[in-house]
Amino acid sequence: MNASARPAAPAATPTRARPGADAENHEAPGTSAAPLDPFEAPAPKGAARALLRTVLGPDTRRLCLVVLLVLLQQAAALAGPLLVAVTINRAIPALTRQDAAPLVIVAVGYALCVLAAGVLQNLFVRLSVALGQNVLTELRSRLFRHIQAQGIEFHESHAAGAVTSRATGDVEAVRELFEGGINQIVTAGVSLVYVSAVVLALDWQLGVAALAALLPISWTMRVFRKRSLPVYQRRSAAAAAVAGDMNETFAGISTVQAFRRADANDRRFAVLNRHHRVENRQAGLEMARYVTSSRLVANTAVAALVLWGGYRVASGALELGSFAGIALYLRDLYDSPLQLGGVLDTYQSAIASLGKIAVLLSIEPSVVEPEHPTPLPTLAENCVGRRVSYQAVDFAYRGAGEVLSRFELEIPAGQTVALIGPSGSGKSTLAKLLARLHDPTAGRILLDGVDLRSVTNDELRNAMVMVPQEGFLFSGTIAENIALGRPDASPEEIRRASAAAGAHQFINELQDGYQADVGSRGARFSAGQRQLIALARVFLVDPSIIVLDEATSALDIPTERALHTAMRALLHGRTSMIIAHRLSTLQIAHRVLVLADGRIIEDCTPADFLADRRRWTQAHRP
Numbered sequence: 001m002n003a004s005a006r007p008a009a010p011a012a013t014p015t016r017a018r019p020g021a022d023a024e025n026h027e028a029p030g031t032s033a034a035p036l037d038p039f040e041a042p043a044p045k046g047a048a049r050a051l052l053r054t055v056l057g058p059d060t061r062r063l064c065l066v067v068l069l070v071l072l073q074q075a076a077a078l079a080g081p082l083l084v085a086v087t088i089n090r091a092i093p094a095l096t097r098q099d100a101a102p103l104v105i106v107a108v109g110y111a112l113c114v115l116a117a118g119v120l121q122n123l124f125v126r127l128s129v130a131l132g133q134n135v136l137t138e139l140r141s142r143l144f145r146h147i148q149a150q151g152i153e154f155h156e157s158h159a160a161g162a163v164t165s166r167a168t169g170d171v172e173a174v175r176e177l178f179e180g181g182i183n184q185i186v187t188a189g190v191s192l193v194y195v196s197a198v199v200l201a202l203d204w205q206l207g208v209a210a211l212a213a214l215l216p217i218s219w220t221m222r223v224f225r226k227r228s229l230p231v232y233q234r235r236s237a238a239a240a241a242v243a244g245d246m247n248e249t250f251a252g253i254s255t256v257q258a259f260r261r262a263d264a265n266d267r268r269f270a271v272l273n274r275h276h277r278v279e280n281r282q283a284g285l286e287m288a289r290y291v292t293s294s295r296l297v298a299n300t301a302v303a304a305l306v307l308w309g310g311y312r313v314a315s316g317a318l319e320l321g322s323f324a325g326i327a328l329y330l331r332d333l334y335d336s337p338l339q340l341g342g343v344l345d346t347y348q349s350a351i352a353s354l355g356k357i358a359v360l361l362s363i364e365p366s367v368v369e370p371e372h373p374t375p376l377p378t379l380a381e382n383c384v385g386r387r388v389s390y391q392a393v394d395f396a397y398r399g400a401g402e403v404l405s406r407f408e409l410e411i412p413a414g415q416t417v418a419l420i421g422p423s424g425s426g427k428s429t430l431a432k433l434l435a436r437l438h439d440p441t442a443g444r445i446l447l448d449g450v451d452l453r454s455v456t457n458d459e460l461r462n463a464m465v466m467v468p469q470e471g472f473l474f475s476g477t478i479a480e481n482i483a484l485g486r487p488d489a490s491p492e493e494i495r496r497a498s499a500a501a502g503a504h505q506f507i508n509e510l511q512d513g514y515q516a517d518v519g520s521r522g523a524r525f526s527a528g529q530r531q532l533i534a535l536a537r538v539f540l541v542d543p544s545i546i547v548l549d550e551a552t553s554a555l556d557i558p559t560e561r562a563l564h565t566a567m568r569a570l571l572h573g574r575t576s577m578i579i580a581h582r583l584s585t586l587q588i589a590h591r592v593l594v595l596a597d598g599r600i601i602e603d604c605t606p607a608d609f610l611a612d613r614r615r616w617t618q619a620h621r622p
């Protein structure tokens, strides 16, 4: 359903309905009853990490190398305070005894450490960026393939924007983690272990006290993690709702403007946008609370340790150098968890996003490739059509009532059937089942005796083409658009197909002919021209079965005539099902089926049907 056609208050998809409604009712989003839609389901525990493991799988060796580099880099980078301790405890007393060697060794060691830390850091960043890019590329490819493989049901029931947001916005959150977050997490983790060991080695008593202060710091971190995960999940859903609303509105901008929906849309968008702001602020507040409380604990601990350490030096229990080294290390020690907390924001966001990506990737397509395919019988000579049989077909859309019940229909090979009937009578459902955009809930549909579910996608692609009502043109040239179903077609084949469809003349009159750019969604062509291009596509594929949803837009008489001539030529000998929106189209058909409430109420010839034109009006009465 289009944004513009939808009433302002309740939204069509759960993604959008929830945030809007929540913002108005001041309820916590996500606290309502569990959603039926798997797309909206919370990620199962561990799903995000499991997904990360599978995408990181091929890069395990590179990952090990990154870890090794971090270990070495941190050892070099954190050597400074240890060298200060050695300088005070050993090198300076040696110098007072005229022995400069220890001081020179410490100075050279320090310089080497600084150099090594820089070089290793550079290598580590390069490797981890490459690793991150591999993960992101793999995630995007998986998502694109998976979303594209979903049945039409999935796409009809989810706002394109919400799906796109998961494929772009959520991947973006993972990108942030890989482009800095992981660096910091790994560095902070390694530094924590390393500094703890050195501090304990310098003075175990002061070391134990310093480490004990890590407990309250890590407790504040755990509280933050627990509180922030749902906040980040809600923020991510709110962002998806905003993206979804924008996407849908702009996709249907002509209807928005035709129905003067701009103000109503502004109001609805304002609700979603406010909700997004509230969730964003909430996430920011969580972060601020964490930073303040953990810093307070850390600074109090440093003050207490310096006091006790100073007292131990004065009493001779601790060397001055060791005390200085520990004091210098305290900053690194307490900064590590604080730093970890800082990047936890990125980490939590990324894990929430990975969870949502994992949920999307776990949704099984409603129409799947057969495990044990059956090939379609070879067509007899001079026969281009195939026999179609609907046998005891039941069908219901997800979450909706039954549309077809024990539906039976036989279409002999080569017959053109026109479907007519009031809106909602099941014409499109019947056509979509034949094109295998959905599978029957029960019963089966056969092509020359073979169940559609047993035919491979490759074979089906060549055997059947569905021409939707709106001839959608993709960005690119006209030639590329005509060759959509057969990208390997030669320019001559493309020209012949468009000539057969009656499109050659107007294409030829364009400045760049077949190389003309179609522009945004083919807006530069009339509805009739787009239909002719759509028919040319079908000529090129040369299928045995055609399912055609006739365009409803009014065409002028010459274009309609051209379209009918093209359709007559295209359908000749093939089995076809046309959802007829024009009385004149019935003349192309061999048979007319009148549907009502998912049943055939009349099965007759066009001549019989047309004998009484009033029946057309009756058949189309909603």
Ligand SMILES: Nc1ncnc2c1ncn2[C@@H]1O[C@H](COP(=O)(O)OP(=O)(O)OP(=O)(O)O)[C@@H](O)[C@H]1O
Binding pocket: 153, 156, 397, 398, 400, 403, 421, 422, 423, 424, 425, 426, 427, 428, 429, 430
């Ligand atoms: N995606 C969907 N989800 C749920 N119900 C649907 C969906 N698509 C169609 N329906 C319902 O199935 C029934 C048959 O719809 P269908 O689109 O097949 O009718 P139609 O005869 O083609 O109508 P129209 O001429 O208006 O296109 C209707 O009650 C409709 O509301």
